[in-house]
Amino acid sequence: MTPPQRQRRTPGQGTPAQPAAPARKEGEGGNPERLYVVAGPDGERADIDLVTLIVARSPDPPPSATPEQAALLRLCVAPLSVAELSAYLSLPFSVVTVLITELLTAELVQARSPIVRKALPDRSLLEAVMHGLQRL
Amino acid sequence: MDFNGSDTIPGPRAEDQLPHTAQSAVKIVIVGGFGVGKTTMVGSVSEIKPLTTEETMTQAGIGVDDNYGSPSKTATTVAMDFGRIRITDELVLYLFGTPGQERFWFLWNGLFEGALGAVVLVDTRRLEVSFDVMGRLEERGVPFVVAVNSFPDAPRYPITDLRSALDLSEMIPIVECDVRRRASSRDVLMTLMRFLHSLAMTGSLT
Ligand SMILES: Nc1nc2c(ncn2[C@@H]2O[C@H](COP(=O)(O)OP(=O)(O)OP(=O)(O)O)[C@@H](O)[C@H]2O)c(=O)[nH]1
Ligand SMILES: [Mg+2]
Numbered sequence: 001m002t003p004p005q006r007q008r009r010t011p012g013q014g015t016p017a018q019p020a021a022p023a024r025k026e027g028e029g030g031n032p033e034r035l036y037v038v039a040g041p042d043g044e045r046a047d048i049d050l051v052t053l054i055v056a057r058s059p060d061p062p063p064s065a066t067p068e069q070a071a072l073l074r075l076c077v078a079p080l081s082v083a084e085l086s087a088y089l090s091l092p093f094s095v096v097t098v099l100i101t102e103l104l105t106a107e108l109v110q111a112r113s114p115i116v117r118k119a120l121p122d123r124s125l126l127e128a129v130m131h132g133l134q135r136l
Numbered sequence: 137m138d139f140n141g142s143d144t145i146p147g148p149r150a151e152d153q154l155p156h157t158a159q160s161a162v163k164i165v166i167v168g169g170f171g172v173g174k175t176t177m178v179g180s181v182s183e184i185k186p187l188t189t190e191e192t193m194t195q196a197g198i199g200v201d202d203n204y205g206s207p208s209k210t211a212t213t214v215a216m217d218f219g220r221i222r223i224t225d226e227l228v229l230y231l232f233g234t235p236g237q238e239r240f241w242f243l244w245n246g247l248f249e250g251a252l253g254a255v256v257l258v259d260t261r262r263l264e265v266s267f268d269v270m271g272r273l274e275e276r277g278v279p280f281v282v283a284v285n286s287f288p289d290a291p292r293y294p295i296t297d298l299r300s301a302l303d304l305s306e307m308i309p310i311v312e313c314d315v316r317r318r319a320s321s322r323d324v325l326m327t328l329m330r331f332l333h334s335l336a337m338t339g340s341l342t
Contacts, residue, residue: 003293003301004264009271049246050189050218051161051230053154067139075145078153081161081230083218087187088147092213093244094191114161115227116250117278123336125227129162129252130329132223136181136322 048097053079053112062108072099073108152184154228161228164325165248167236167273168257169265173285174233175217177257177315181231181322182219190215191243214240231325236269248273253332254280255324257315260290263301270302281309281331283324307334 054076061070068089075088086096103109115125139145166174179186192213214235221229232247241248248254254273258266273280282302286292293301295310304310309327313320 001291001293003260003291003297004267005301006264006267006270006303008303008305009274011275011277047245049250050232050244051163051228053158053161053228055156071139071145075147078148078156079158080148080154081220081228083189083230083232084148084187084220086189087218088145090190092191093189112159112161114163114250116246117252123333125162126252126329126333126336128227129223129229130326130333132221132227132229133322133325133329136183136221136318 048082048100048111049114049116050083050093051081051114052100053081053114054085054100055079055110055112057108057110065108068099069103069108072096072103076109079112148184154222155225157225158228159226161230162223163230163232163247163251164328165251165254165278166231166233166257167254167266167269167280169236169259169262169269172257172259172262172266173315174257177255177285177321177324178217178219178231178233180316180318180320181221181325183222184220186217186219188215188217191240193240193243214243216244236265241272248276248278251278253328254278255328256280256282257285258282258302259285259287260293260298261287263298267302270304279332279335281311281324281328283315283327284310284312285315286312307331 054072055078056073056076059077061073065073068091071089072085075085082093082096082100085100086093089096091099100109100111104111166177168174175186190213192211216232216234218230218232221231223229232251234241234247256266256270256273270280270282282298282304284298298310299306302310309331311324311327313324315321315324
């Protein structure tokens with residue numbers, strides 16, 4: 001029996017890939033050997049990623065917070081990803097992103113940016129992930 | 137959801153809370169055609185109960201033209217399940233079981249561009265359902281490994297036959313797995329990490 005046959009594609013072929021989240025000065029100014037960079041400094045508002053970690057700056061929402069904001073603030077007393085916030089709040093990712101942007105502007109939460117793939121690899125990061133998986 | 141009673145919105149269980157030292161997260165995407173076992177794999181390796189994040193889009197945005205010009209655009213909800221593994225007190229790994237249809241991928245800003253890499257699941261009864269996703273990853277330069285989810289009644293091909301059918305270069309790992317088993321799914325992720333590490337050593341992405 002013969003399996004169906006696929007044809008390999010090459011980078012840049014087909015529809016243009018979406019531009020990657022713009023690399024920030026921090027990552028770009030650093031060692032060019034690094035593939036994985038922290039996507040942005042704390043609190044920067046644009047480019048909220050699914051795995052940006054959000055932490056409330058205070059355990060109690062201020063009285064001025066909307067019910068949605070208050071619910072979000074209560075959830076992230078400990079760091080929680082935007083994806084998890086979306087899941088627990090049953091709100092679409094884009095809606096949660098808007099809420100977080102408001103809360104960042106009001107300085108009620110802190111955002112910890114993910115490490116994203118860039119041009120060249122960072123081996124120590126990969127090794128840390130492998131150690132973590134081995135423990136599983 | 138009624139947010140006025142938001143005191144009661146259940147969050148993570150106490151034992152699932154990340155420590156305050158958690159500084160950053162990385163992600164791996166698990167992709168493949170319909171029904172190849174993406175959700176099962178996320179569930180078997182995740183340390184938390186798998187969760188679902190949704191995004192809503194109007195039909196006009198997904199390249200469906202049968203409804204074109206209609207005043208009532210239908211909203212489509214796209215769901216993606218994900219799990220989490222704590223790597224260290226500072227680093228967290230998220231796994232996303234991503235819908236096979238590439239037209240949905242842009243919904244999640246940077247999901248593929250920022251992922252460390254991808255696992256492409258294939259089912260040998262329907263190899264072709266995972267073809268498109270592999271091509272899309274190649275186009276975007278996302279490094280991936282192929283995991284053959286062994287369903288009992290599925291044809292078994294020698295890896296060399298699979299490699300040539302999938303038109304994959306020698307360096308791309310192809311492994312067999314049973315995504316229902318945690319150890320097996322973990323081994324697939326380890327294969328991906330070793331592959332990424334070897335790319336890091338040789339300084340090339342593809
Ligand atoms: N026998 C067997 N069944 C499996 C295996 N993996 C998944 N299944 C079953 O196959 C079905 C599809 O698996 P899912 O994990 O839902 O697949 P999926 O890729 O998430 O599917 P969609 O999200 O619908 O595209 C489920 O009924 C699973 O229980 C496997 O390794 N062996
Ligand atoms: Mg699924």
